[in-house]
Amino acid sequence: MGLLMNSQLMFRAMMENEMKKTILVMMAAVLTLFFTASAMSEVMSLRGNSDLNAMAEKPAKKTVQSIKGGIARSYKLQPPMTPHTVDKYKINLKNNGCLKCHSEKTYKKEKSPKVGDSHYITRDGKTQSTISSRRYFCNQCHATQMGAEPLVKNLFEGVK
């Protein structure tokens, strides 16, 4: 008998334990749900708060600007920006389309700015008659402009 009682008590104790566990798990679940919901309401998708089924706003189409007289520099030693389209010109191993107008041979006739003198100096400090290979790829520094407004407004003013 004593043995039976004992096992019954043990069974009840086990049941109580299980109940406690279940309640704990459920509470945790409710808490998690609560926090997730509150966290989700704060996270905004990169595409903004627009409805998934609504079309995103189409950005205005921009084309490369042609600006007569060039674009003023914003700071000393800035590589001048390209004030015209360049899609017809290619730069590859065989040819450099920019040099058709900007080279030392042609700039006068084409009335275009000559490639900077520094561009004829090799990394060893020697001055060459043709452009140095480290300055060959013009569009690494000289970029065309599309006139896009900065995404974040700022008060930057170039040097005058």
Place this chain on the structure above:
Amino acid sequence: MSNGKRMGGFTLILIGIVAGIVLWGGFNTAMEATNTEEFCISCHEMEQAVYQELQETIHFSNRTGVRATCPDCHVPKEWVHKIIRKIKASNELYHKMLGTIDTVEKFEEKRLELAQNVWKEMKDTDSRECRNCHNFDSMDFDRQAERSADRHDEAIDAGYTCIDCHKGIAHSLPAGYDPANDLPGDPEE
């Protein structure tokens, strides 16, 4: 029997007319078939190099959706000139069989020579094929960029032809060719 003779004569003329239409039409159809981009790039020599370069240029895709294909620039429109060009093309078939430019490397090696051939031809014909579409008479200089308008004015006065300035606009320029040394109006020209 004069009646039968006359009938025979009519039949002969009729056969002649029909045969003429069929043969002439067939000849022209066959020739036009060789005047398509599809035909030109059916040879890998054309497809793998020059056609790839063309696709990046304004003659291939542009604002208005007008495309110039190979024969528009490389085959004359007028019949006599066209036939002459077609006969000359037998030389191209010969070199196709020899495999003169059957790899890109071989082609690049000969590119300067080949380009100069085309440039010379265009200069000799006063850029005839360009002018099938581009004419000074139909150019509105007010709509052009200032630089373009100025240079075109200069070109009319000096009698330049399109290819004098517009080299390497539909295909890459050859290595060893420096446009800076080839400005029209240079003393050596």
